[in-house]
Amino acid sequence: MERVVGAPGLWATAYGNVGSSIYYALGLVAAYSLGLTPLVFLFAGLIFAATAVSYTEGTAMFPEAGGSSSFARHAFNEGAAFGAAWGQMLNYIITIAISAFFVPHYLGVFWEPLKSNPWDIIAGIGVVALLALLNIVGIREAAKLNLGLAILDLGTQILLVIVGLVVLFSPTTVWDNIVWGVAPTWTNVVIGVTLAMIAYTGIETISNMAEEAQVPERTIPASIRATVITVLVMYALIPMVALSALPVTRQADGTYATELGTTYAGDPILGIVEQFGFSGAIRDIVIGFVGILAATILMIATNAGIIGVSRLTYAMGSHRQLPAAVRRLHPRFNTPAVAIIIFCTVAALVMIPGQAVFLSNLYAFGAMLSFSIAHLAIIWMRWKRPEMRRPYRGRPSLSVRGRSIPLFAIFGLLGTGGALVAVLVLRPDARWVGLAWMVGGMLMYIVYRRHIGVPWTQTATLERRELTLEVDVAYTKILVPVVATESSEEMMATAGKLAADRGVSIHAITVVEVPVELPLDAEMPREQRGAEQLLAHARQIAEEYGAAVETTVVHGRQAGRAIVEEARRMKAEVIMMGIARKRRLGEHIFGRTVDYVLRHAPCRVVIASDAAAPGTTSSDPIGAAHPEAVGGTPAAPQNADKA
Numbered sequence: 001m002e003r004v005v006g007a008p009g010l011w012a013t014a015y016g017n018v019g020s021s022i023y024y025a026l027g028l029v030a031a032y033s034l035g036l037t038p039l040v041f042l043f044a045g046l047i048f049a050a051t052a053v054s055y056t057e058g059t060a061m062f063p064e065a066g067g068s069s070s071f072a073r074h075a076f077n078e079g080a081a082f083g084a085a086w087g088q089m090l091n092y093i094i095t096i097a098i099s100a101f102f103v104p105h106y107l108g109v110f111w112e113p114l115k116s117n118p119w120d121i122i123a124g125i126g127v128v129a130l131l132a133l134l135n136i137v138g139i140r141e142a143a144k145l146n147l148g149l150a151i152l153d154l155g156t157q158i159l160l161v162i163v164g165l166v167v168l169f170s171p172t173t174v175w176d177n178i179v180w181g182v183a184p185t186w187t188n189v190v191i192g193v194t195l196a197m198i199a200y201t202g203i204e205t206i207s208n209m210a211e212e213a214q215v216p217e218r219t220i221p222a223s224i225r226a227t228v229i230t231v232l233v234m235y236a237l238i239p240m241v242a243l244s245a246l247p248v249t250r251q252a253d254g255t256y257a258t259e260l261g262t263t264y265a266g267d268p269i270l271g272i273v274e275q276f277g278f279s280g281a282i283r284d285i286v287i288g289f290v291g292i293l294a295a296t297i298l299m300i301a302t303n304a305g306i307i308g309v310s311r312l313t314y315a316m317g318s319h320r321q322l323p324a325a326v327r328r329l330h331p332r333f334n335t336p337a338v339a340i341i342i343f344c345t346v347a348a349l350v351m352i353p354g355q356a357v358f359l360s361n362l363y364a365f366g367a368m369l370s371f372s373i374a375h376l377a378i379i380w381m382r383w384k385r386p387e388m389r390r391p392y393r394g395r396p397s398l399s400v401r402g403r404s405i406p407l408f409a410i411f412g413l414l415g416t417g418g419a420l421v422a423v424l425v426l427r428p429d430a431r432w433v434g435l436a437w438m439v440g441g442m443l444m445y446i447v448y449r450r451h452i453g454v455p456w457t458q459t460a461t462l463e464r465r466e467l468t469l470e471v472d473v474a475y476t477k478i479l480v481p482v483v484a485t486e487s488s489e490e491m492m493a494t495a496g497k498l499a500a501d502r503g504v505s506i507h508a509i510t511v512v513e514v515p516v517e518l519p520l521d522a523e524m525p526r527e528q529r530g531a532e533q534l535l536a537h538a539r540q541i542a543e544e545y546g547a548a549v550e551t552t553v554v555h556g557r558q559a560g561r562a563i564v565e566e567a568r569r570m571k572a573e574v575i576m577m578g579i580a581r582k583r584r585l586g587e588h589i590f591g592r593t594v595d596y597v598l599r600h601a602p603c604r605v606v607i608a609s610d611a612a613a614p615g616t617t618s619s620d621p622i623g624a625a626h627p628e629a630v631g632g633t634p635a636a637p638q639n640a641d642k643a
Contacts, residue, residue: 010223011230015150018231019157020301021199022238023294024102027268028360029199030239031261033192034184034248035177038239040192041199045232047415048200051371052228053394053408054378055204059220060392061381066315067204068370071377073319075384077457079445082321084373086441088204088312089343090366090434095305096347098359100124103298105266109291115266117354125348127302132344135306136330136337153297156290157234160272164241167276174240177248183256191426194419198363199235204308204370218533221392242268245275266356269294305347306340313339320460323448361423361430368420369438375413382406479572480508481563481597482538487578487608489541495576496542496549506549507570508538511559520555528553560596568602576606 026037033040058071066073069085104123108115114123184192246259264271273290313336317327322339330337350359381388382397382404398405424431449456478495482488495506510531514520535551542549556562567575579594598605 008223010219011150011226015154015227015230015300018200018227019150019153019234020099020297022157022235023106023269023298024098024266024356025195025199025360026239026242027260027265027271028357029192029195030242030258030268031265032184032188032195034188034256034258034261035174035179035243036184036189037192037243037260038174038236040189040196041235041239044193044196044200044415045235047197047412047419049228049232050408050412051200051374051416052224054375054406054412056221056224056392057390057394057406058374058378059224061388061390063220064315066312066319068374068377069312069315071381072373073459075377075380078319078321078459079442079457080373081319081459082316082445082456083438083442084370085312085316085321086438086445087366087369087373089309089441090437091204091363091370092305092308092312093343093347093350094359094363094366095308096128096302096344097124097351098356098363099298099301099305100127100347101351101354101356101359102266103127103295103302106270106291106294106298108267109270109287121352121354124351127299128306128344128348128351131299131303131306132340134303135310136335136340137333150297150300153293153300154230154234156293157238160269160290161234161237161241163276164245164272165237168245168272169241170244173244173247177243177258179248179256183248183250187426190422194364194368194422194426195357195360197368197416197419198360200231238269238272242272245272267291267294306344309343310336310340313343318461320449320452320454321445358429361427362434364419365423365427365430365434366437368416368423369434371416372413372420375409375416378406378409379413382409476504477570477572477574478504478506479563479567479570479575480506480538481559481575481577481593482508482510482534483578484534485578489538489578491576491578491606491608492538492541493545496545496547499542499545499547506542506547507566507572508535508542508549508551509554509563509566510534510551511554511556511562513559514555514557516557520557524555558593558596560593560600563593563597564600564602572603574604574606575601578608 029040030037055067059067062070062074064070066081066085067088069081069088072084073081101120101124104114104120107123108120111119113119242260243258246264248256248258250256260268260271264274270287270290273286276286278286313322313327316322317324317336326339326342327336328338329335378394386403394406394408396407398407423434446456454460478499480488480492480495482492492508498504499506512524512527512531514522514524518524531553535553539549539551552566554562554566556565563575563577566572575597577594577597579591594607598607
């Protein structure tokens, strides 16, 4: 896992999951909630906001993949952690299935058969296959795709709301849609709330990308806050515009319905646009654009689900909750390719019947279970472990006997727990399938733990190789070039241990490479901020061992040259640096920067990479950092230190 994703990338991934739900949840909720649909979304949004605060506090405390599973591990035991994780896995499978299933429904504006079987299922499975391949290749490409599409979609949704408020919105019509206790019935309101909850399930995605977040203490709260604000505003306005355009009417048999839940159940946003009154070529262009955009944002949601599967599998594998064959990483891309293939195949299979309401209820089952466990964990840790470091402390809270009670978590637990009970009572299909999924998963977990001889309530992590230095001299000055890789973090930790044990000084730098067309002192604010964030995170790593760190952002034409010059300036006795990834045939042995430093450094160099060097092998099942090579000058390799 490389720390390459900033707050915009995290927001885009979460918004792709949460914000995309309006493209199918609006029709599903309106079919039951009718005129109360805006209030139902608002109530579900308040529960979502409370849940987001719990996830922000928990993820800032434990910036590791796992979400509610990680919280449950620290609060309760490994059995509870697996239960939360297995519920999350169900969420991600259904996210993949339901989002991909609705992609062809919107593309049906270009070819009508895509709106019905079997073409919608065939196209949906194709979307899953394409995005599974993308995520096997790597996270960086997936995050960039999310960001671009999410920004485009948000802009279009804002434009849709503005035009809708001007052309269609009618407060009188919205109020007249409600026939209290009749249209909808109170039972259908409860069902509508449970369905609306699926529109807000995307916070787990940010938590599961925590190990790839740049400076998680800052980026995670910022990305979750932006997601909550964006989604609440959009989900408050779009349903009001929709019910103004497609109001509730009384049918010939005396029942009530809105075309949002009937005619346009599969593509409700297109139903809104149809009412704008455009005609001719303008109508075709607008409808086509919205169809394409809706399909792309649903692809973001499918992509977010696959990202969630891969990162959750990595976390579960690290804690020995899954067999080695499932958690195995791809030898080239370092991604859990086996897990992606397995769970995307399951998603494709559950898509085949084409039952959107069943998928939504099953989605709500898994999501409400995971959310409830997350709230319970936050409440328990606030009460039992008040001394824990909390970079972000949620509000509002209440002090009782000197201990803090998180009121937001209590409100969230009442909401998510109530929705879970409603699904269990009112939706027997989701109840039995969801319970079967959880019981089957728990049995698999217990059998696997017995097979490896570890109690099912005991936390057991795969051993990772600790980097330590075996040196024949006492260093007093260490230079650590910092980049956004795990091996760089490992070397920072090693330097911190060495500094704490021997009282040496650490100087951490990040190099901003300045293009030749700009002067060396040119202002590069975005690159400067990124470098400062990396250094702040590196300082925190070393300070955990009691070491003091001096940090500097260095501007230069080429990173290797800048590192060597900085080593000469400070008279460093050793340079400790990490390598981004394995090198490919035809490239430098360790990469341009490291090769330059090895050739020209005025002192010894210790390097490590995230994977074994070409020609070497490793038995580590999860991507531990591996020592690669060390050296002083090219003429004196025999004096190299060992990492």
